[in-house]
Amino acid sequence: MDLTNEQKAQVSAWISEGLGLSDVQKRLAEEFGLNMTFMEVRFLVDDLDLELKDKSGPRPDADLSRAPAPAPAAAPGDDEPLPFPGAEDDMPGGGQVSVTLDKIQRPGAVLSGSVTFSDGKTMDWQLDQTGRLGLIPRSDTGDYRPSEGDLTEFQIALQQELQRSGRLP
Template sequence: MFSASKLTQEQKEALKQWAAEGATMSDLQRRLKDDFDHTLTYMDTRFLILDLGIELIEEPKVVKKEEEEKPAPVPTGTVTTTMDTLTLPGALVSGKVTFSDGETGVWMLDQTGRPGLDPDTPGYRPTPEDIKEFQIQLRDLIQKSGL
């Protein structure tokens, strides 16, 4: 294990300067090797930085536009329910639903007839009115399919 006491005051100041210039932990590790011939593990470098009280400057993470903001659902004012032509595994029937506020999800009836709804937005809860309309449309779809 490497100790900060093995560094001269000049080397400690150099580390602080590099960090102030935006060097990363890996940069400091490499420069300790290249400039001062001190070979440290990444963990030793990390402990050294902590011992010397050096704070690294973190660059703000660049977030891609699509990660930054998901497109808001487009409210349609109506509930639309469709049935899949290729049923989900383990389901008797399955399909997709778009609620009046534009939120979407996948629905299914399992082999025992239990309904399931998996909204695309985690934690989403449709309004009671939308649930009622969804149930009506679901019943109509199932009757038309002959199940």
């Protein structure tokens, strides 16, 4: 979706004010009548080279002193994981987030695969027909919730992997 220069400037202003992606998504719909998925807004912010402001500090229950577990080997038939470049410098635990794409997609998904977060926990992901991105817990992850930094890295690594594989322009 192409935005006018005025709309791009307004998105930049909203991001500089500290608005999050969902707030920008709502404002685009309310003020410009542009209905975009969360992922489209994320890609727009990336395309405009804008930096989101991190409103949250470290979680009080997060144990940052623990070394991350080694990433599990890719399942047979999966592509090799793509580590997020440069993340080692940004994240306390090493910042390794890797994404794989499934060769055969999950039922009901346009795209699917798995993600291994910086602490070694692995979850499945899928992108549905409406553009919604979802994380699917595995039996060994229980009620695990990845950190905000890992989620951001996941979205960026996913975009890079989709571009590399030719599934995104």
